[in-house]
Amino acid sequence: MREAIGDDAQNARPGCMDRELVDGGSTGLDRQQLIELAVNETNSAVYVTDDKTNIVFVNRTFTDMLGYQPHDVYGRRARDVLGSQHYTEADYIKLWNDLGRGRVVQQEVRTHARDGREVWLTLSLRAVLKPDGSFANLVGILEDITESRQIQTLQRDVLEAVAQDMPLAGIMNMICERAERMFPEIACSILGVDEQKKLRPLAAPSLPPHFSAAIDGIDIGPKAGSCGTCAWRGEAVTVVDIETDPLWDDFKGLPLPLGLVACWSSPIKLKDGRVAGTFAFYFREKRGPGMWHEQVVEACVQLCMLAFERHEATARIARLAYYDGLTGLPNRTKLREEMEARFDNAESPKAALLFIDIDHFKDVNDTLGHSVGDSFLKELARRIESVIWDIDIISRHGGDEFVIVLDGADEPRASRVAEALLAAIAEPVRVDGVTLPASASIGISLCPKDGTDSATLLRHADMAMYRAKGDGRSTYRFFSAEMNSQAQDRLLLGALLRDAVGNGQIRLAYQPQVDTRTGGVAGVEALARWTHPALGAVPPSRFIPLAEDVGLIETIGAFCIEEACRQLRHWDDTGYAVPHLAVNVSAIQFRNPNLPGIVAAALALNRLGTDRLTLEVTESVMMDALPTAAANAAALREMGITISMDDFGTGYSSLSHLARLPVSELKIDRSFMSDLEESEAVQAMVTAVIRIGETLKMRVVAEGVETVAQRRFLEALGCDVLQGYLFAHPMSPDDFTEWMDTRGALIPPVPDVHLRAS
Incomplete structure (x- = not known):
């Protein structure tokens, strides 16, 4: 740079490069003009200062870039034209040290053009030094980076x-x-x-x-x-x-x-x-x-x-x-916030909260898998959403539970919506080629009658929902004050039942079944019983539904099968002839794909033939559309297990369905017995059941027989097996063997009773 620029920039003429600046005294004019042309035609702005940093030269691009004419800047310090950039004293010391060592200093400069425009530049600055090492000139090259x-x-x-x-x-x-x-x-x-x-x-x-x-x-x-x-x-x-x-x-x-x-x-x-x-x-x-x-x-x-x-x-x-990933509906967090926003901001909020629980959804998940269960839930969510208004709140509360808040609704509207929901849900759902039955239980709480905050309304609607389940499902119930104490009792009883399963309080009682042709014992039915140290005997009608709700029914069911088989083996070993053993199987257990394995293991452990065991299932379970129920029934029948249709006559079986089911036994429900002696209609129905059994070559068992007249009537019709208090109450194993010893395993005949058989 010293050779290119020269030592004395003080005498540089405005608008051109002095010869001495260019060539140290050379007289080559053509070369001078060539250098000026190159400097002026470059796309970079160039300026030169003297040793005091006053500008002595700018090229044409400098003028175009910043709008300053040469006379606007000559004699002015470069820092005043381009801005000080907020340098500290230490920054200046470093700058001059770097320049004095012959280094090129590069930096970004933010300045303003003459018209006030903000301009960003990159500056490459180099010093021209005199022979003694002092500063002669500074040469700055500027690039416009404003756009970038x-x-x-x-x-x-x-x-x-x-x-x-x-x-x-x-x-x-x-x-x-x-x-x-x-x-x-x-x-x-x-x-x-x-x-x-x-x-x-x-x-x-x-x-x-x-x-x-x-x-x-x-x-x-x-x-x-x-x-x-x-x-x-x-x-x-x-x-x-x-x-x-x-x-x-x-x-x-x-x-x-x-x-x-x-x-x-x-x-x-x-x-x-x-x-x-x-x-x-x-x-x-x-x-x-x-x-x-x-x-x-x-x-x-x-x-x-x-x-x-x-x-x-x-x-x-x-x-x-805030939203459920499966159904896209608001989740319980969003529901709570929406309810709090509406109820807290309203002077006198009025609403109805509907708590919906899909009946038997766990069975769908357990038997067909979560993929089918998810599709099933998505379809039901769509149906639920189609029933309500835009101003209402809907939420998937978790699992198979949904919550709806009907804004401004009273009891009549809540009833109408609940009925519409039940109707919409009740249509069978087809998933992956399988038609699944659907129903729901709905509990309803009203604001402000049953509460004014979300937690209270949800709790009360949940209680009402459990009442709907207890009343047969596929229905709705409004909350009432007495449900509070019932819910507390239910929670306590559920905890006690869980303890009972673990500490052996669940035991089996045995009720004999009598062969009408021989008077001998055709078999026994094993019945679960719970005796609590403080509560005493808890009736099955109370603890069996509770076991289903709290998830204990399969544990209890497996225990009943295993314990009954163990007892039957004991009777065999001690010389008591009990041909058949019947065990009730719940709907949940019958849909469990592990059921055939549980049965086979219990029989094998106790060295019992499969023809010794009868499993009693309700009519509704045998008519179940779930494929696992049908698969279990077929597998058990193939094993040689007798399947008895319990409570026959109270459901909706058709003869065409019945003929195709793997059922070997029909059991007449005890509800027919109370009116059997007086009602010709009941007599006709019982007669029809017995005739169906004869036609389909199925054994027919009548339970709930309590009078001699009932026994005689059933024997006259050809009913195969009788069971009821007339013969014996359910007994402990020891009482049963004593009963067998006392009667010699034979039931004496009864005299004629004049009860007309239809």
Whole structure:
């Protein structure tokens, strides 16, 4: 640099490079002109200072870049023209040390042009030294980085806004405003595209409200202006003349009155390729975008994409926090917040809360798998949602439970909605080729009658729901005050039952079954009994449904099978002839695919033949559409296990179904016995059941026989086996063997009783 610039910059003439500055006294004019031409024609701005840092030369690009003429800056210190950049004393010391060592110092400079424009520059600064090592000149080369710096600043500010979770509309408005600041001649617009493929304005700070309102809800398509067409095509659309371009035929009345005659729209695409929105420049002259426009648009589109992605991610997180992933319904957290917002802000809130529990859903999950269970629940959720109004709240409360809050509803409306829900749910659900029965139990609490806060209303509706289950399911019940104490009793009893299963309080009692042809014992039925040290005997009608609700029924059921088989083996070993043993199997247990294995293991452990065991299941279970129930029935029948249809005549079996079922025995329900002696209709029904058994070659057992007249009537009809208090109550194993010893295993005949057989 010393050879190129020279030592004495003090005598440099404005507007040219002094010969001595160039060549140390050389007289080569052509070379001088050539150097001036090169310096003036370069795209970089160049300035030269004297040893006091006063500017003595600037080239033409310096003038073009900053707007200063040479006479505006000559004699002024460079730092005054370009700005001090807030250097500290330490910064200056380091700067001069680096320059004194011949280093090129590079830095960014933020300054203002003569017209006030903000300009960002990169400065490369080098010193020209005298022979004694002192400063002669400083040569500065400037590059304009304003455009890239503006984009960087925009990117930084937008990313910061995204990181701080600024609302999407606020971020889009920021982007538009920055773009319009860079290009005062344009109006910027950002539109979103919703799930229905409609345009939704997000930001347009320079466009009047009626413009955005008119665009809101427009379908994207092949002739939907620049933006709607861009979103439809998924590629940029440039229209240089809105008035004549056919894409704008239906919409030109919006921009033209505003003086906007051209529009360039670019798609905002997410990572998965979806078009989330459009970014558009409207021009006030018929033109397309320039290179700088394109760079800014590319940067803005990327920022919009990031904002959309973050918005969707935030929305997904919110959905995970507040919405059920399977059904898409609000979850219990969202329900609680919605209820608190409505009830807390209302002077006298009025509402009905419906607590819905899908009956037997666990059976579907356990037997067919969670995939089928999920599809089953999704369909029921859709049906539930179709019944309620938009102003009502619906929530999946967890598992197979749903909650609905009917805003402003009274008891009559709550009843109507509950009935509509039961009807909608009751339609069979077809999943993967399997038709599944469906029903629900609904509990209802009313605000303010049953509570004014969400927790109380939910608790009371839950109690009412359990009452509906206890009353036969597939129905609804309103909360009443007496349910509180019942619910507390139920909770206590459930805990006691759990302890009872673990400490051996559940035992079996045995009731003999009598062969009507021989008078001998045809078999016994094993019946579960619970005697609590403090409560005494708890009736099966109370603890069996409770065991189903608290998840203990399968444990109790397996115990009954295993213990009954053990007892039968003991009787065999001690010389008591008991041909058959009957055990009740609950609906839940019969749908368990492990049931055949449990039965086989119990028989094998006790060295019993499969023909010795009878499993009693209710008519409704045998008619179950669940494939595991049918598969279990077929497997058990194949093993040689007798399957008895319990409570026959109280359900809905048809003869065509009955003939196809793997059933070997029909059991007449005890409910027929009470009216058997007086009611000809009951006599006719019992007669029909016995005749069905004869026709289908099934053994018929009548339970609940308590009188001699009933026995005689049934024997006259040819009923195979009788069971009831007339012969014996359910007994402990020791009492049963004593009973066998006393009677010699034979039941004496009875005299004729005049009871007409139909």
